[in-house]
Amino acid sequence: MTSLDTIISLAKRRGFIFPGSDIYGGLAGTWDYGPLGVLLKENIKREWWRAARQLPEGKTFSLDSSIISSAKVWQSSGHTDHFTDPLVECKKCKRRFRADHIESDKCQECGGELTAPRSFNMMFKTSVGAVEDESSTAYLRPETAQGIFINFKNIIDAFHPKLAFGIAQIGKAFRNEITPRNFVFRSREFEQMELEYFCDPKDADKYFSDMRDARMQWFLDLGIKKENLRFHDYAPDELAHYSKATTDIEYRFGLSKDGFSELEGVANRTDFDLKNHFVGYRWVGDDFIRSEDGFIPNVIEPSVGVDRALLAFLIDAYDEDELAGDKRAVLRLHPKLAPIKVAVFPLVSNKENVVAKAREVFDMLNSDRSSLITAWWDDIGNIGKRYRRQDEIGTPWCVTVDYQTLEDGTVTVRDRDTAKQERVAISEIAGRFIEKLS
Ligand SMILES: [Zn+2]
Structure with a gap:
């Protein structure tokens, strides 16, 4: 089992994720995504949008609602009254602890x-505008879910969809954990x-x-191992008050x-949510109107954190093995998720014609019109070290340009998982990668 420390260390060292406000001593609970983290996140989100828009029945509408929101939204949704944790405070050092996490009636820091x-x-909580008073309070x-619910009628009025249909959103959310x-x-x-996903209750x-x-x-299609995933169906007494059924998809993070x-x-x-925001409204015919008749659509909600999914993909992909007597760390990420798809190396960095040819190959891959290929240039250190660096960040393929390339127009393509190399004509490499990525 891969330890979280291994992943945290790799994420920082190789530019996936850095601690937030790092040079000022950090700010707990915040993280900055580096170059590879941004690419990995983008790939996860792209796959999620693809799945959300390919639902078998009905349409899916996209939404990007505001992060700063009226206090009334959270009053109606129940968050103002119920989105709370029970806390105790130390009378001496003023530190706060979760009441359900303490082990005695004394402060664990100072007694x-x-x-x-x-x-x-x-x-x-924040305040909007120049005056700070009750009326300027916003959150x-x-x-992101409530942003969807409060726009439900806007979507109906603009598009007149029939049930069932979905409204999907990716965006930042904030919790003062x-x-x-x-x-x-x-x-x-x-x-x-x-x-x-809004539907007829039946x-x-x-x-x-x-x-x-x-x-x-x-998750399975994107390469997570089956034995590391399971369903947890909630028993009736575990359900939130608004929910009729809930299932968690659990991953073996190794944290519990x-x-x-x-x-x-x-x-x-x-x-629950539509009833709270649209008091007195019912679905009648193909419309959502003020009425005594009809029904209120029910909603099925799959909800997942990008960051948590990214962590699962990193933990699951991490592996250590041995190549020709050398230990290596390798991220066996699904090629669709890998931040860099192909790295291009000139075999030697001091021979002008080899470097120029490699640049040509790099430019060709980097300007790929399908936008599926993200290419990376590396000419530092020996080839073995360059392979190890790419293995560690999950790059599925490395292309090396050498002396033979100048003679016959072929390069070596090396596979991350098998470490096998084969010679392929330059004219064929882009097509080969695109086929594997689409
Ligand atoms: Zn204390």
Whole structure:
């Protein structure tokens, strides 16, 4: 089992993820994504959008709602009153702890006396405009879902979709976690991928079950090992008050007793959210109007954090093996997710004609019109070291330009997983990579 420390160290050393505000001593629960982290995130999000827009029935509409949102949104959604953690405070050092995480009635830092538990809201509060008073209070959204619900009628009025249909959104969300921990598994600023699928209540069970399976398949298709994933179906007494059924897709992050923790949640949220925001509205015919008749659509919600998914993909892909007696670390990422698809090396960096030819090959791959290929140039150190560097960041293919290239127009293509090399004509390499990536 890959330890989290191994991944944190690799992520920093190789430019995936850095601690937030690092040079000023850090800010707990925040992370900065470096060049490779940005590419990996982009690839995960692209695959998620693809899946969200290819739902078997009905349309999926995309949305990008505002991060700063009216206090009224969170009043109606229940977050102002219920999105809280029970906290105790040390009377001596003023530190705060989660009431359900403490082991005695004394402060674990200084031994001081603790207060009785009080509820602490996890939303980040801010104020909008020049005057700071009650009326200017706004919140950074703690989830992207409510942005979808409050735009439900706007989508209906603009597109007149029939049930069932989805509204999907990827965006940042913020939670003032008391104890952010485990790297990007639980941070204060994170990115969510949420789909709300609206349907007739009589079809909700079927869509819930389909969605649950489809989301599991998404992770499997992108290379996560089957034995590291499982469903956790909630028992009736575990369900949130608004949910009729919830299943977590759990991944073996290695952070809990049995190793498994939540990766994604799939929930039947019933009509709870629409009922809260659109009091008195019903679905009648093909419209959502003020009415006594009709019904309120139910909603099936698969919700997953980009950061948490990225962590699962990194942990799952990490491997150590031996090549010709040498130990190597390799990220066996699915080629679709790999930040860099192909690295191009001149065999030697002091022979002008070899370097020029390699530049030509690099430029050709880098300007690939399918936009599927992300190419990387490396001419530092010997070839063996360059291979190791690419293995460690998950690059599926390395192309080396050597003396033979100048004679017959072929290069060596080396495969990350098998470390096998073969000679391929320059004219054929782009097509070969594109085929494997599409
Ligand atoms: Zn204390």
